[in-house]
Amino acid sequence: KQEVTQIPAALSVPEGENLVLNCSFTDSAIYNLQWFRQDPGKGLTSLLLIQSSQREQTSGRLNASLDKSSGRSTLYIAASQPGDSATYLCAVRSYYGGSQGNLIFGKGTKLSVKP
Amino acid sequence: ETGVTQTPRHLVMGMTNKKSLKCEQHLGHNAMYWYKQSAKKPLELMFVYSLEERVENNSVPSRFSPECPNSSHLFLHLHTLQPEDSALYLCASSQRPGLAGEADTQYFGPGTRLTVL
Numbered sequence: 001k002q003e004v005t006q007i008p009a010a011l012s013v014p015e016g017e018n019l020v021l022n023c024s025f026t027d028s029a030i031y032n033l034q035w036f037r038q039d040p041g042k043g044l045t046s047l048l049l050i051q052s053s054q055r056e057q058t059s060g061r062l063n064a065s066l067d068k069s070s071g072r073s074t075l076y077i078a079a080s081q082p083g084d085s086a087t088y089l090c091a092v093r094s095y096y097g098g099s100q101g102n103l104i105f106g107k108g109t110k111l112s113v114k115p
Numbered sequence: 116e117t118g119v120t121q122t123p124r125h126l127v128m129g130m131t132n133k134k135s136l137k138c139e140q141h142l143g144h145n146a147m148y149w150y151k152q153s154a155k156k157p158l159e160l161m162f163v164y165s166l167e168e169r170v171e172n173n174s175v176p177s178r179f180s181p182e183c184p185n186s187s188h189l190f191l192h193l194h195t196l197q198p199e200d201s202a203l204y205l206c207a208s209s210q211r212p213g214l215a216g217e218a219d220t221q222y223f224g225p226g227t228r229l230t231v232l
Contacts, residue, residue, distance in 0.1 A: 004157065031219075032219075034220070036223075041225075041226075041228070042225050042226070043121075043205055043207075043223035043224050043225045043226050044158075044205070044207075044221075046221070046222070049220055089158065091158075093219065102160050102163060102171065103158075103160065104157075105157045105158040105159075106157055107155065107156065108157075
């Protein structure tokens with residue numbers, strides 16, 4: 001059974017700092033991995049999607065890496081801003097079992113960027 | 116604006132009530148999903164509809180009954196719920212991939228915050 005873990009559960013940093021969010025998954029048989037952002041009381045917004053054959057994806061100040069063999073992904077946020085404050089969710093799309101083709105989510109990392 | 120809308124945004128109901136959640140997508144997708152997000156638990160997939168047919172039910176209790184009348188609309192009918200069913204219910208849609216490995220970004224609605232008294 002695929003399980004996704006995100007560390008840390010919460011993170012508070014001063015504005016301008018570079019930071020890394022971590023995601024690990026137990027089964028490397030995945031189609032892709034996706035990072036989402038969730039603002040309080042709102043739905044999820046997709047930030048980056050990395051195919052299993054890719055090593056990283058970049059969008060603006062965000063860079064996500066994927067090491068499928070070790071079951072790890074990181075989301076790097078450069079020059080953090082107060083507007084980056086949100087919960088960041090990692091999800092993998094697994095090959096097998098009842099979750100075939102469906103997203104398995106971690107619990108998220110709640111990020112707070114202080115002005 | 117993600118193109119996926121949900122109503123109502125907030126709902127308070129008693130354990131004996133019957134209510135329905137509605138989701139509508141304006142993205143031309145052919146797959147729709149219901150997720151449950153409880154405090155301190157990962158987002159859990161409840162139901163998947165592809166081309167208006169249910170393809171997965173992740174062992175959800177029968178007090179939750181989905182309905183997908185067409186590719187743009189998805190309902191979740193609720194009856195005799197329990198207080199532990201209080202959660203944020205999220206709807207999503209995607210262009211269901213036909214081949215393994217295709218990117219399948221899901222677009223989420225804002226959710227319905229449900230409280231069961």
